[in-house]
Amino acid sequence: MRCIYCDKEKKRESLSSLFGKEDLLCTECRKKLPLDRKILHMEDFDVETFYRYEGFFSSLLLQYKECYDEALKDVFLYDLKDYIALRYHGYALAYVPGSSKKTKERGFLPLRGIFSSLGMREVKGLSLKEERIQEGKSREERMKMSANILYEGPKEKKVLIVDDVITTGSSVLGMFRALHPFTQKLRVLCLSRAGEKENAFK
Ligand SMILES: [Zn+2]
Numbered sequence: 001m002r003c004i005y006c007d008k009e010k011k012r013e014s015l016s017s018l019f020g021k022e023d024l025l026c027t028e029c030r031k032k033l034p035l036d037r038k039i040l041h042m043e044d045f046d047v048e049t050f051y052r053y054e055g056f057f058s059s060l061l062l063q064y065k066e067c068y069d070e071a072l073k074d075v076f077l078y079d080l081k082d083y084i085a086l087r088y089h090g091y092a093l094a095y096v097p098g099s100s101k102k103t104k105e106r107g108f109l110p111l112r113g114i115f116s117s118l119g120m121r122e123v124k125g126l127s128l129k130e131e132r133i134q135e136g137k138s139r140e141e142r143m144k145m146s147a148n149i150l151y152e153g154p155k156e157k158k159v160l161i162v163d164d165v166i167t168t169g170s171s172v173l174g175m176f177r178a179l180h181p182f183t184q185k186l187r188v189l190c191l192s193r194a195g196e197k198e199n200a201f202k
Helices: 027-031 055-066 070-074 081-087 100-106 110-118 139-147 170-182
Strands: 038-041 046-052 092-095 126-128 149-151 156-166 183-193
Touching (some): 046 055, 055 070, 070 110, 110 156, 149 170
16 A cells, blocks of 8 residues: 555554554654644633644645545544544534535535544534635634624534634634534534644633
8 A cells, every 4th residue: 555645655564554544644754744732722612632733734734625635534533533532422523614615616525524534423504604715814804703603503412613723713713602502512623723822822
């Protein structure tokens, strides 16, 4: 089997490959993607994160999202699946809704591609109040996202909000505010965190 990123032939010697958990990346590429788990403390909730949004991680995520490279979807949760499934047992997943135009252009919802392998139920009934594309917006405009998400689904017991990158935190804050009145337990997970220094969270 070849590495999905650099196409080098992989050695089949790791124990995990024997147990059917073969990494799509070769050892060298995986090394460039170090896990760095960190809990961010927002005003109303905590956010669990696993990578810094920089270097190899950010280029892989961009390649996956912007180049429609669906084959990369299982790279990000490799080695995290069991941990997440255990820690968030019984939770349903809530994805930050994408703008419908973008979703259509891509033909796949990137977040769902990454997280669906966990086998967790998905919360339906989330939408954007207004179509708004986040990228390229000012911080002030992005903060408006926090009042821009609508939930019209049933009451839920345990919900895990998931996103790929946390920057200002406005998207997950919007999700939190929309879902909070309808859920008993609400937690937040973002694969990665961007620009730690200049952000609101500590
Ligand atoms: Zn490689």
